[in-house]
Amino acid sequence: MPHQGDDRSSTATMVTQKMRALWAAAIVALLLLTLAGVLAIPFAFESPSMWYKFGMEKTSLRAGKMLGLTAGLLIFLQLPLAGRLKPLDRIFSLPGLIRQHRMHAWAIAILALIHPLCVLIPEGRLIVPLEMRYWPEWIGVGLLVFILSQFVVSRWRQSVGIAFHTWLRLHRIAGLLVAGLLVVHVLYVSESFSESGLPRLAVAVAAAAFLLLWLWVRSTRLRMRRKPYLVSRVEPAGGDCTCVELTAAAQTLFSYVPGQFAWVSFESAAVVPEPHAFTLSSTPSRPMMLQFTIRACGDWTRTVAGLSIGDRAFVQGPFGRFSHLYTDPDRELIMIAGGIGITPMLSMLRFMADRGDPRPVTLIWSNRGKENVVFADEMDELAAKLTGLRMIPICTRIAESGERSGRLDWKTLEIMLNGCSRRSAVFVCGPPQMMRQVITDLKALSFPARSIFSEVFGL
Numbered sequence: 001m002p003h004q005g006d007d008r009s010s011t012a013t014m015v016t017q018k019m020r021a022l023w024a025a026a027i028v029a030l031l032l033l034t035l036a037g038v039l040a041i042p043f044a045f046e047s048p049s050m051w052y053k054f055g056m057e058k059t060s061l062r063a064g065k066m067l068g069l070t071a072g073l074l075i076f077l078q079l080p081l082a083g084r085l086k087p088l089d090r091i092f093s094l095p096g097l098i099r100q101h102r103m104h105a106w107a108i109a110i111l112a113l114i115h116p117l118c119v120l121i122p123e124g125r126l127i128v129p130l131e132m133r134y135w136p137e138w139i140g141v142g143l144l145v146f147i148l149s150q151f152v153v154s155r156w157r158q159s160v161g162i163a164f165h166t167w168l169r170l171h172r173i174a175g176l177l178v179a180g181l182l183v184v185h186v187l188y189v190s191e192s193f194s195e196s197g198l199p200r201l202a203v204a205v206a207a208a209a210f211l212l213l214w215l216w217v218r219s220t221r222l223r224m225r226r227k228p229y230l231v232s233r234v235e236p237a238g239g240d241c242t243c244v245e246l247t248a249a250a251q252t253l254f255s256y257v258p259g260q261f262a263w264v265s266f267e268s269a270a271v272v273p274e275p276h277a278f279t280l281s282s283t284p285s286r287p288m289m290l291q292f293t294i295r296a297c298g299d300w301t302r303t304v305a306g307l308s309i310g311d312r313a314f315v316q317g318p319f320g321r322f323s324h325l326y327t328d329p330d331r332e333l334i335m336i337a338g339g340i341g342i343t344p345m346l347s348m349l350r351f352m353a354d355r356g357d358p359r360p361v362t363l364i365w366s367n368r369g370k371e372n373v374v375f376a377d378e379m380d381e382l383a384a385k386l387t388g389l390r391m392i393p394i395c396t397r398i399a400e401s402g403e404r405s406g407r408l409d410w411k412t413l414e415i416m417l418n419g420c421s422r423r424s425a426v427f428v429c430g431p432p433q434m435m436r437q438v439i440t441d442l443k444a445l446s447f448p449a450r451s452i453f454s455e456v457f458g459l
């Protein structure tokens with residue numbers, strides 16, 4: 001049964017656009033201020049090595065230190081970016097933060113490579129001498145090796161054939177090691193950070209903050225265990241998908257917005273207890289049950305059908321801003337889903353049906369074949385309940401009676417979206433290649449980029 005009081009819980013989790021923009025501006029300003037402070041260190045706290053350098057040599061040495069310090073700041077920022085922190089998700093959205101995490105990795109690798117060159121060249125050498133007194137520089141060499149290996153392995157993990165969960169575990173340990181080596185390197189390599197100076201104090205504060213945040217992030221699992229859920233239903237949902245439903249073991253309601261996702265792990269004889277990200281395909285208007293619709297596409301998802309009723313589950317979230325509730329309430333909606341990318345749309349449509357939302361919605365849903373369609377019966381029911389819903393199923397593999405066939409391209413989209421307002425909020429979720437093509441076509445069809453919202457099923 002739909003729950004009447006849950007709009008509160010949905011809207012309560014929403015930060016207004018204005019507040020969000022203010023918070024984002026404040027955080028960016030704080031970061032820029034910190035960067036300015038970090039870049040000022042080689043000027044305001046010159047080390048003796050700089051006193052005897054002039055011209056290009058001094059510039060190179062100073063630039064090297066500035067690059068190294070910028071890389072250090074970015075390394076410290078990697079934890080809040082990837083740490084699945086809810087307050088930051090509300091402002092920037094977690095998928096966006098993870099994208100930044102990846103882009104920062106490029107910047108860190110490049111800065112870390114240039115930094116030693118700029119510092120060593122003015123000294124007339126390219127290699128750190130093998131002498132005991134240069135131990136902080138050798139820590140720096142180790143740090144560089146760690147940073148570059150971590151970058152290469154993360155970037156080319158699949159080509160190297162490392163499973164995601166193995167990589168994630170190593171990546172987290174390496175991240176902590178890099179932060180530790182960085183602190184030792186910075187504190188002992190330059191006299192700018194000599195005892196009792198302000199830069200040394202700043203590094204100590206940053207290191208303490210990093211350690212506390214790391215402990216908080218790593219203890220998430222323990223906190224999740226305090227609010228367990230129980231598997232209440234496991235059923236085939238069509239194609240290679242399984243529908244898993246959870247109910248809270250304690251009297252706690254999980255507050256979320258339709259379209260959001262969460263990390264779920266299970267305590268089960270059939271499934272390894274590692275957390276994976278899934279959209280909540282249920283609707284917050286029926287808050288007693290959480291539903292995930294999971295496509296078997298890898299070693300972990302293939303085991304999910306083996307879950308048993310009563311297995312314990314742990315949910316971390318919700319995350320993301322992929323929801324019609326984050327757009328104006330009177331806006332026409334367009335939803336374009338590929339395969340299992342239907343799950344966030346399903347949650348939004350279920351919510352709208354419970355609310356009796358009459359606004360026009362065009363749902364284009366592309367599947368390989370009819371046998372891949374999930375919740376086929378319920379989709380028909382939703383179409384009957386939602387007076388504004390226009391559903392356009394398409395089939396990419398074979399033409400079946402009553403269905404369009406072929407891939408979504410500019411021409412088909414133009415025909416399907418003919419008559420839709422260009423002010424519509426457009427939601428796109430599906431395989432990455434399809435999403436890229438659809439978003440390019442939508443822009444070519446004069447849908448503004450700021451009205452197109454997308455969710456990628458891979459972080």
Ligand SMILES: Cc1cc2nc3c(=O)[nH]c(=O)nc-3n(C[C@H](O)[C@H](O)[C@H](O)COP(=O)(O)OP(=O)(O)OC[C@H]3O[C@@H](n4cnc5c(N)ncnc54)[C@H](O)[C@@H]3O)c2cc1C
Pocket residue numbers: 164165261274275276277278279280293294295296297298299300301302340343344455456457458459
């Ligand atoms: C925001 C979001 C929402 C999603 N919603 C759904 C959904 O509703 N239904 C659905 O079927 N799938 C969904 N996915 C995809 C789902 O998370 C992956 O299919 C699943 O984790 C694959 O696990 P695997 O080990 O079986 O596959 P693998 O082949 O081992 O992994 C495939 C890819 O999944 C990702 N992945 C694997 N393990 C993890 C992990 N422990 N943590 C994070 N990512 C991991 C990695 O990008 C990896 O490359 C969603 C993903 C994201 C990011």
